[in-house]
Amino acid sequence: MAAVIAVQNLRKIVPATGAQAGSELVILDDVNLTIQAGDSVAITGSSGSGKSTLLALLAGLDIPSAGKIELFGDSIESLDEDQRAAVRLGKVGFVFQSFHLLDYLTAAENVMLPLELGNATAKARSMALDALNQVGLAARAEQWVSKLSGGEQQRVALARAFVTKPQLLFADEPTGNLDRATGHEVAELLFRLQRDYQTTLVLVTHDESLAAQCQHWYKLVEGKLQTGRVSP
Ligand SMILES: Nc1ncnc2c1ncn2[C@@H]1O[C@H](COP(=O)(O)OP(=O)(O)OP(=O)(O)O)[C@@H](O)[C@H]1O
Ligand SMILES: [Mg+2]
Known part of the structure; x- marks a missing residue:
């Protein structure tokens, strides 16, 4: 079976x-990476090491300066923006550090959004309520998200990410804005949903205990991808 993501000699x-104006900043330098269906992959690295840049490239949101990225077998550099969006639609979910929910919508309305964008309006509401139930927020479905706590908002974001049953989920510091205990609860939920849906997960985190729970752990150092797991 083809890899979900295959990256060769990627440079940004x-x-x-x-x-330094006038010179070039090498953010990513000769990155090679293959991610198979169902894998959980952590990427750590100091602030500014290029983690978010790499995630955006893997998701086809940005284009490489050199190298090759295949997403679900499609070479993203050969696709235009609309074609790349079509590859993502329904297959790729995102969770961000700063929840990215719409404050003027309820929890249920936020979760319905990706379904409505994908023209699944008829069933959208019951699917959204089911997804909120899975993250333990069924009782808060009609609440404005601005009234929810940070941990609850991130659980709504997880429900929104998983409601389309994406094959691939990108999470960029999903616990970064939460206190440690809440962050760990959200991470446990993320890993449980990932296992239940057999989602391929690419997780950027500063938390090495979360990275250690992933099947693969890479570290970005000076633009290069190194193995993150310390041998026992
Ligand atoms: N379009 C751009 N133009 C100029 N510099 C950029 C651009 N995108 C990213 N950078 C720089 O590249 C480096 C990597 O940025 P990136 O956001 O990927 O880091 P990060 O590892 O996600 O950091 P953090 O942990 O703080 O989120 C930073 O120094 C950033 O300022
Ligand atoms: Mg970042």
């Missing part, structure tokens, strides 16, 4: 700013 170079 941007024009440097500030004192």
Whole structure:
């Protein structure tokens, strides 16, 4: 079976700013990575090491300076933006550090959004309520999300990410804005949903105890991908 993500010799170079203006900033340098269906993959690295840049590239939200990225077998550099969006639609979910919910909608309405965008309106509401039930928030479905706690908001974001049953989920520091205990609850939920739906998970985190729970752990150091797991 084809890999979900296959990356070869990936480089991302941007024009440097500030004192280095006029030169180039190498964010990612010769990254190679293969992710198989159902894998859980953690990416750690210090702030500014290129984790979010790599995630955006893997998701087809950005284009590489050099190298090859295949997403579900499609070479993303050969697709235009609309075609890349079509590859993502219904197959790829996202969870971010800063929840990215719409404050003027209820929890249920937020979870319905990706379904409505994918034209599944008729069943959207019951699917959203089911997804909220799975994250323990059935009773808060009609609440404005701005009234929910941070941990609850991230659970709504997880429900929204999983409601389309994505094959692939990108999570960029999903516990970064939460206190440690709440962060661990949200992470447990993320791993449970990932196992239940057999989702391929790419998780960027600063929390090495979360990274250690993934099947694969990589560390970005000076633009290069290294193995993150310390041998016992
Ligand atoms: N389009 C761009 N133009 C210029 N510099 C950029 C661009 N995108 C990212 N950078 C720089 O590349 C580096 C990597 O950024 P990135 O956001 O990927 O880091 P990160 O590992 O996600 O950091 P954090 O842990 O703080 O979220 C940073 O120094 C950032 O300022
Ligand atoms: Mg980042």
